[in-house]
Amino acid sequence: MATSQRQNQLSLLLTVALLSWCVPGAGYFLLKEKKRAIIICATITLTFCIGIYIGSIGVIDPVDAKGWYAAQILNSPAVAILGHLTRGGAYAVYGKPNEIGQIYTSIAGLLNLLCIINAIYLAHLQSTETPGEENVSS
Numbered sequence: 001m002a003t004s005q006r007q008n009q010l011s012l013l014l015t016v017a018l019l020s021w022c023v024p025g026a027g028y029f030l031l032k033e034k035k036r037a038i039i040i041c042a043t044i045t046l047t048f049c050i051g052i053y054i055g056s057i058g059v060i061d062p063v064d065a066k067g068w069y070a071a072q073i074l075n076s077p078a079v080a081i082l083g084h085l086t087r088g089g090a091y092a093v094y095g096k097p098n099e100i101g102q103i104y105t106s107i108a109g110l111l112n113l114l115c116i117i118n119a120i121y122l123a124h125l126q127s128t129e130t131p132g133e134e135n136v137s138s
Contacts, residue, residue, distance in 0.1 A: 025115070045108075059093055
């Protein structure tokens with residue numbers, strides 16, 4: 001029985017993690033934290049879109065800016081599709097717009113990583129809580 005419970009907990013944690021990565025805030029939505037999910041989704045999506053607006057789609061560069069791309073891919077798997085489109089160098093961006101766009105999109109990805117970790121932690125806490133157990137604070 002303990003093995004079945006552990007497998008259920010692991011599947012919940014993996015589901016929360018994958019949903020949170022695919023759509024920012026979706027893991028919180030699964031955990032019935034709807035307000036938090038909406039705030040996270042709006043914040044991360046707007047930050048990423050502002051970075052794309054400032055620097056164009058060319059700031060997603062999996063060939064020449066691998067470090068930035070590693071942070072950007074944490075936003076969503078959709079970044080991989082955008083990276084595939086920009087791989088040929090058809091969307092070249094230079095100067096300040098490139099730098100600022102990369103910073104915004106990368107920060108959005110890193111922020112999403114923090115939210116994924118927090119959603120997994122909340123899912124872990126919810127799955128280990130026993131019914132009728134109350135947290136007593138002093």
